[in-house]
Amino acid sequence: MRAALREDLPRLMAVMSAAFVPKWGEAWTRRQVEDSLLAGFCHYCLISPAGEPAAPGEQAAGFTLARTIAGETELLLLAVDPQFRRQGLGTVLVEMLAREGLSRGADRLFLEMRRGNPAEHLYRGLGFEPVGERPNYYRTNDGQRIDAVTFARPLRNKS
Numbered sequence: 001m002r003a004a005l006r007e008d009l010p011r012l013m014a015v016m017s018a019a020f021v022p023k024w025g026e027a028w029t030r031r032q033v034e035d036s037l038l039a040g041f042c043h044y045c046l047i048s049p050a051g052e053p054a055a056p057g058e059q060a061a062g063f064t065l066a067r068t069i070a071g072e073t074e075l076l077l078l079a080v081d082p083q084f085r086r087q088g089l090g091t092v093l094v095e096m097l098a099r100e101g102l103s104r105g106a107d108r109l110f111l112e113m114r115r116g117n118p119a120e121h122l123y124r125g126l127g128f129e130p131v132g133e134r135p136n137y138y139r140t141n142d143g144q145r146i147d148a149v150t151f152a153r154p155l156r157n158k159s
């Protein structure tokens with residue numbers, strides 16, 4: 001494992017445990033994150049409480065985990081530690097990902113979320129529009145079924 005990833009994984013996982021409510025079963029394990037990054041297509045961004053890329057040794061306040069394949073960047077996970085929410089960090093993370101996607105040759109940002117996740121307000125505010133749904137796609141830890149809703153946002157202006 002690269003040295004940077006070895007240093008970043010614990011910081012990313014600390015945000016993961018603080019940010020995701022266990023009931024929804026959305027948090028990934030360290031192994032899942034590590035495997036997704038080592039497989040190659042996935043990339044991540046760690047942000048500091050000040051909204052900058054987290055410097056080595058600095059506390060991370062949020063992260064994105066995404067993959068870019070065939071001209072599309074898919075946001076797999078977006079998380080901000082509850083103590084740093086509603087300060088614009090989620091917004092900064094999505095915009096950082098948009099730039100990263102462009103630099104990796106993507107034309108659009110895509111994501112899928114459970115219906116009813118308040119994150120929808122953030123996504124709509126950033127120009128994402130619903131493009132589909134998958135009925136009963138998710139199963140919560142207590143067995144409840146919830147629809148998945150997919151959203152997309154173009155990364156390049158059509159001319």
Ligand SMILES: CC(C)(COP(=O)(O)OP(=O)(O)OC[C@H]1O[C@@H](n2cnc3c(N)ncnc32)[C@H](O)[C@@H]1OP(=O)(O)O)[C@@H](O)C(=O)NCCC(=O)NCCS
Nearest residue numbers: 019077078079080085086087088089090091118119121122
């Ligand atoms: C979703 C999440 C990343 C938002 O992070 P954040 O740093 O608080 O987001 P921002 O401060 O950039 O929010 C920007 C705007 O989005 C909207 N918004 C964000 N969170 C919201 C919420 N819980 N309810 C309603 N609107 C919300 C608001 O319009 C907000 O602007 P405002 O604070 O001026 O009203 C964070 O709540 C989180 O980690 N949630 C748990 C994990 C999760 O569900 N991730 C998404 C699916 S993977």
